Amino acid sequence: MDVKDLCLGALTYGDATGYDIKKFFESTFGHCFQAGYGSIYPALAELTEAGLVTARTEPGQAGPSRKLYHLTETGRRAFLAGLKATEPQHKVKSEFLVLMHFAHLLPPARLDAVLDQHLRELERKLEMIDAYECGGAGDGRLQHPGTRFVCGFGRAVMGAARDYIRTHRRGLGQHGSEAATRSTKQVRARSKASPASKNRGYTNA
Amino acid sequence: MDVKDLCLGALTYGDATGYDIKKFFESTFGHCFQAGYGSIYPALAELTEAGLVTARTEPGQAGPSRKLYHLTETGRRAFLAGLKATEPQHKVKSEFLVLMHFAHLLPPARLDAVLDQHLRELERKLEMIDAYECGGAGDGRLQHPGTRFVCGFGRAVMGAARDYIRTHRRGLGQHGSEAATRSTKQVRARSKASPASKNRGYTNA
DNA sequence: AGATCCATGTAAGGCGTTACATGATTGC
DNA sequence: GCAATCATGTAACGCCTTACATGGATCT
Numbered sequence: 001m002d003v004k005d006l007c008l009g010a011l012t013y014g015d016a017t018g019y020d021i022k023k024f025f026e027s028t029f030g031h032c033f034q035a036g037y038g039s040i041y042p043a044l045a046e047l048t049e050a051g052l053v054t055a056r057t058e059p060g061q062a063g064p065s066r067k068l069y070h071l072t073e074t075g076r077r078a079f080l081a082g083l084k085a086t087e088p089q090h091k092v093k094s095e096f097l098v099l100m101h102f103a104h105l106l107p108p109a110r111l112d113a114v115l116d117q118h119l120r121e122l123e124r125k126l127e128m129i130d131a132y133e134c135g136g137a138g139d140g141r142l143q144h145p146g147t148r149f150v151c152g153f154g155r156a157v158m159g160a161a162r163d164y165i166r167t168h169r170r171g172l173g174q175h176g177s178e179a180a181t182r183s184t185k186q187v188r189a190r191s192k193a194s195p196a197s198k199n200r201g202y203t204n205a
Numbered sequence: 206m207d208v209k210d211l212c213l214g215a216l217t218y219g220d221a222t223g224y225d226i227k228k229f230f231e232s233t234f235g236h237c238f239q240a241g242y243g244s245i246y247p248a249l250a251e252l253t254e255a256g257l258v259t260a261r262t263e264p265g266q267a268g269p270s271r272k273l274y275h276l277t278e279t280g281r282r283a284f285l286a287g288l289k290a291t292e293p294q295h296k297v298k299s300e301f302l303v304l305m306h307f308a309h310l311l312p313p314a315r316l317d318a319v320l321d322q323h324l325r326e327l328e329r330k331l332e333m334i335d336a337y338e339c340g341g342a343g344d345g346r347l348q349h350p351g352t353r354f355v356c357g358f359g360r361a362v363m364g365a366a367r368d369y370i371r372t373h374r375r376g377l378g379q380h381g382s383e384a385a386t387r388s389t390k391q392v393r394a395r396s397k398a399s400p401a402s403k404n405r406g407y408t409n410a
Numbered sequence: 411a412g413a414t415c416c417a418t419g420t421a422a423g424g425c426g427t428t429a430c431a432t433g434a435t436t437g438c
Numbered sequence: 439g440c441a442a443t444c445a446t447g448t449a450a451c452g453c454c455t456t457a458c459a460t461g462g463a464t465c466t
Contacts, residue, residue: 224417246420267416269417269418270418271416271417
């Protein structure tokens with residue numbers, strides 16, 4: 001699943017410009033998929049060349065001229081086939097959590113700031129979801145269950161994250177023993193000290 | 206925050222080989238950061254060249270020879286400075302949620318399979334966290350609060366995801382109206398039909 | 411005997427991010 | 439007037455993913 005597929009998906013709701021599609025991504029997939037113009041415009045060009053979409057340029061009555069993309073029948077079939085074959089991956093890449101893991105090496109003030117910032121970020125995204133569901137877009141996307149499911153999912157997960165941080169941030173401050181000052185002592189005495197027990201600590205799975 | 210930084214971080218716990226570091230990433234950051242050998246080995250080579258780590262080759266008594274990396278004082282300082290400056294981003298890239306958004310275009314059997322698969326995956330990761338915390342790695346990582354916080358965070362978030370899916374998957378099956386059969390009708394009559402109201406539906410934020 | 415684990419790397423390719431470049435219009 | 443929004447692209451760079459290549463040791 002790449003930006004091309006997402007563009008096809010966006011166009012199942014009707015014709016749109018690259019700019020429109022970006023806004024659609026932000027409002028609908030903001031918390032689970034991100035794409036910039038640098039991916040979207042090239043993707044649309046490739047899709048046009050492949051015959052999966054067509055483009056027509058409309059002189060903008062108000063504002064610049066717009067290039068409206070339209071999903072062809074071939075494109076729609078390709079999208080459906082792609083959907084069926086898509087593996088449902090779910091990847092998280094969080095420097096926030098890495099930072100939290102190394103909290104004992106972070107200045108307490110910085111740690112606090114990072115936690116506050118992340119909480120604000122979560123709050124903001126939660127509000128965006130609410131706004132998205134209340135602000136009734138009249139185009140039918142809100143009626144279908146998939147949209148509600150994804151919104152609800154985001155709310156559940158980010159709400160849980162917020163609650164967890166609020167109730168557990170207190171324990172994060174104090175470092176155990178002298179870890180912060182002398183972290184380079186050999187804790188992992190491997191292959192020399194205990195040749196019999198391989199892999200203590202790393203492989204738990 | 207890239208793989209290089211993560212390697213430095215891993216080495217704050219003591220000397221390790223590239224292979225060890227990969228295992229460490231999997232067990233500790235598996236649910237929030239991923240890195241393969243293709244990133245780790247080049248990263249370690251660059252770090253060595255930059256003088257942030259040193260490498261010594263140990264002939265393996267049992268098994269192949271190991272190249273043990275050691276964090277230098279310069280490296281440790283660089284890591285701490287990098288940590289302080291790291292922006293706490295948290296990105297999710299979920300084809301699973303995209304699939305759920307387009308659930309109305311998916312064959313019901315496939316939809317069910319995808320949901321089951323994702324539930325199993327969540328269950329598996331939750332078990333891995335429990336195993337990680339119970340399986341007492343004797344190297345001190347478990348004692349410090351950062352590790353507990355990250356584990357708890359993962360448990361809270363993934364538990365919430367699991368519960369949400371279980372209680373809301375039922376509503377996902379039936380598609381509203383004829384969306385699946387004729388999705389290409391113009392729902393977004395824009396700029397022609399209603400030139401007064403720009404941007405209905407897309408921009409809610 | 412065959413699979414799996416330990417262990418280290420290289421090389422190419424893919425994909426996205428970021429920065430740059432441009433310009434009209436609308437609201438404050 | 440100035441900022442923000444609308445609107446479309448290009449180009450370079452960076453970073454990771456995937457596949458390839460190799461080989462001993464242990465376990466079943």
